[in-house]
Amino acid sequence: MSNAPEVVLGVTGSIGAYKAADLVRHLKDAGYAVTCVLTPRARNFIQPMTLQALSERKAYTEMFDLETPQIVHTTLADHARLVLVAPATANIIGKFASGIADDLLSCILLATRAKILFAPAMNVHMWQHPSVQRNVQTLKRLGVRFVGPDVGKLACGYEAIGHLAEVDEILRAAKQLVPVIGGGASAAPTAARAAAPKAKSSRKPAKRPARRR
Numbered sequence: 001m002s003n004a005p006e007v008v009l010g011v012t013g014s015i016g017a018y019k020a021a022d023l024v025r026h027l028k029d030a031g032y033a034v035t036c037v038l039t040p041r042a043r044n045f046i047q048p049m050t051l052q053a054l055s056e057r058k059a060y061t062e063m064f065d066l067e068t069p070q071i072v073h074t075t076l077a078d079h080a081r082l083v084l085v086a087p088a089t090a091n092i093i094g095k096f097a098s099g100i101a102d103d104l105l106s107c108i109l110l111a112t113r114a115k116i117l118f119a120p121a122m123n124v125h126m127w128q129h130p131s132v133q134r135n136v137q138t139l140k141r142l143g144v145r146f147v148g149p150d151v152g153k154l155a156c157g158y159e160a161i162g163h164l165a166e167v168d169e170i171l172r173a174a175k176q177l178v179p180v181i182g183g184g185a186s187a188a189p190t191a192a193r194a195a196a197p198k199a200k201s202s203r204k205p206a207k208r209p210a211r212r213r
């Protein structure tokens with residue numbers, strides 16, 4: 001069995017979602033096992049198939065998934081060492097800060113005991129809006145870590161803060177939160193890992209580890 005730390009990579013409906021593909025490759029090369037979860041709106045920006053192929057695991061998009069017998073959100077939440085949301089929209093930041101659980105990713109965020117890292121990306125005025133800043137502060141107080149956003153060229157035309165942090169920067173932040181022991185790239189392709197939730201049966205919910213933050 002692999003010792004690779006389990007990462008749930010949440011992808012939300014930002015123009016920066018295409019960079020999630022590169023992020024998956026970098027995470028895997030660094031020695032993480034990655035399961036991608038897309039919000040319904042993220043699917044407007046990147047295909048689940050791309051993330052599934054790169055992660056070598058099923059990419060989840062549905063809260064109510066008849067093809068997976070396990071309860072997907074709690075299984076993924078329990079197995080994760082890190083839940084990384086990149087890119088993170090104003091919407092997912094606001095939902096998590098308010099305890100809203102209306103899709104798979106937002107349910108995982110509430111159900112997990114793992115460390116949580118957000119890489120926001122959005123229009124500069126959205127990012128600077130007091131409402132978004134209040135939500136960010138709320139999450140920081142709860143122990144959620146943030147990487148970026150950076151100053152850069154935004155899709156809306158501004159050269160301003162709101163740009164998704166570079167993949168290297170996100171990877172560095174992930175490694176600080178959850179180091180890979182022994183570092184280094186996974187070797188052979190492992191299509192069988194697509195069934196990550198299967199391991200649930202050996203876990204007893206009553207013995208959940210303490211929150212790792």
Ligand SMILES: Cc1cc2nc3c(=O)[nH]c(=O)nc-3n(C[C@H](O)[C@H](O)[C@H](O)COP(=O)(O)O)c2cc1C
Nearest residue numbers: 012013014015039041042089090091092121122123
């Ligand atoms: C072309 C386009 C680009 C967008 N980019 C962003 C973005 O970078 N950041 C953001 O917060 N919202 C962005 N939005 C708005 C989100 O898609 C919208 O708030 C959506 O409800 C987010 O849903 P989700 O957080 O569930 O993925 C964009 C919308 C469009 C049409």
